[in-house]
Amino acid sequence: MRVIICSHEADVDGIYSASVALMKYPDADVSFYNYGVDNFTKMYEYLKYESKKTRNGLVIISDLGVNNEVIDLTKDSIEYLIKNRWSVIWVDHHPWPRKALTSIRKMAHLVHDSSGNKCATELMYKKFMYKNKIAEQLGLNAHSSDFMTNIKNYDSRVSELIHSYRNNSDAKEKLKNLVLKSSSGILWDADMQRDYTKFIKISEIQKRASLKTLAIKKIRSFNVAFVFTYPYVQTSLFAQELFSNFKIDLAILSSRNGKVSIRRNTDKISCSKIASYLIEGGGHEYASGGKLKNDAGNFKACMAELQQAVIKALE
Numbered sequence: 001m002r003v004i005i006c007s008h009e010a011d012v013d014g015i016y017s018a019s020v021a022l023m024k025y026p027d028a029d030v031s032f033y034n035y036g037v038d039n040f041t042k043m044y045e046y047l048k049y050e051s052k053k054t055r056n057g058l059v060i061i062s063d064l065g066v067n068n069e070v071i072d073l074t075k076d077s078i079e080y081l082i083k084n085r086w087s088v089i090w091v092d093h094h095p096w097p098r099k100a101l102t103s104i105r106k107m108a109h110l111v112h113d114s115s116g117n118k119c120a121t122e123l124m125y126k127k128f129m130y131k132n133k134i135a136e137q138l139g140l141n142a143h144s145s146d147f148m149t150n151i152k153n154y155d156s157r158v159s160e161l162i163h164s165y166r167n168n169s170d171a172k173e174k175l176k177n178l179v180l181k182s183s184s185g186i187l188w189d190a191d192m193q194r195d196y197t198k199f200i201k202i203s204e205i206q207k208r209a210s211l212k213t214l215a216i217k218k219i220r221s222f223n224v225a226f227v228f229t230y231p232y233v234q235t236s237l238f239a240q241e242l243f244s245n246f247k248i249d250l251a252i253l254s255s256r257n258g259k260v261s262i263r264r265n266t267d268k269i270s271c272s273k274i275a276s277y278l279i280e281g282g283g284h285e286y287a288s289g290g291k292l293k294n295d296a297g298n299f300k301a302c303m304a305e306l307q308q309a310v311i312k313a314l315e
């Protein structure tokens with residue numbers, strides 16, 4: 001049977017959850033996607049095309065959530081796949097609207113955790129590779145990376161490497177390679193080290209440049225950091241650095257293409273609530289993202305837009 005694994009391109013959890021799925025289905029094809037209607041459309045077009053070519057197949061979608069803007073698109077696409085005798089297993093831990101949960105559950109096998117303390121790799125481990133030592137370790141590492149807990153237990157260079165590959169012209173191949181290696185228990189090797197060494201040189205320079213744009217503003221009773229990040233800066237780790245070096249409760253990081261990342265240093269703030277005031281905003285309580293309405297070149301307007309989103313969310 002033909003098996004296709006579709007996972008989140010963004011981070012360690014996306015990569016490692018795909019690795020665990022690949023351990024279960026070693027002949028599967030793996031590809032990566034991000035949020036947004038355009039990206040989901042791309043994923044479904046590919047799956048539909050494949051289901052037309054080969055009857056009887058299985059799709060495993062991992063670490064991607066269904067939000068309101070893609071519910072109908074998702075329903076139509078899964079229906080199409082089922083008609084071609086494909087089945088869908090969907091493994092995720094993002095918050096889904098109730099409507100999405102009930103409708104997708106009717107069509108696909110949904111492994112969804114809404115507790116907010118499990119990552120997709122852990123769900124995948126339980127579902128497919130329970131008691132397998134490699135899969136278990138991948139789950140632990142992805143957990144540390146996703147929730148930024150026990151950070152010393154995992155090698156954060158992997159997060160940076162994934163970030164670097166996403167900026168690479170052959171991102172697809174690089175990420176697939178990473179999945180292949182980690183599914184056989186290789187979490188770091190000479191190739192990765194070489195790529196990393198190249199990346200970190202530029203990244204350190206860009207981190208310093210990003211730091212120069214840092215502005216800390218008091219909003220309500222919180223210290224909110226606004227910072228512009230350059231492409232080679234991995235936002236989660238950079239936010240973590242900010243939290244340990246400055247007195248900050250919340251970090252809003254934006255990039256030159258208008259992407260926004262939101263990270264918190266206190267559970268009194270909901271990152272997903274702030275994201276809900278942005279375009280294509282979504283994510284978790286503890287980490288979320290979205291896009292700017294204003295042109296990223298217009299610094300003043302972007303600042304105002306971001307501040308408004310924080311103010312509204314903290315009301």
Ligand SMILES: [Mn+2]
Nearest residue numbers: 013063120146
């Ligand atoms: Mn995840």
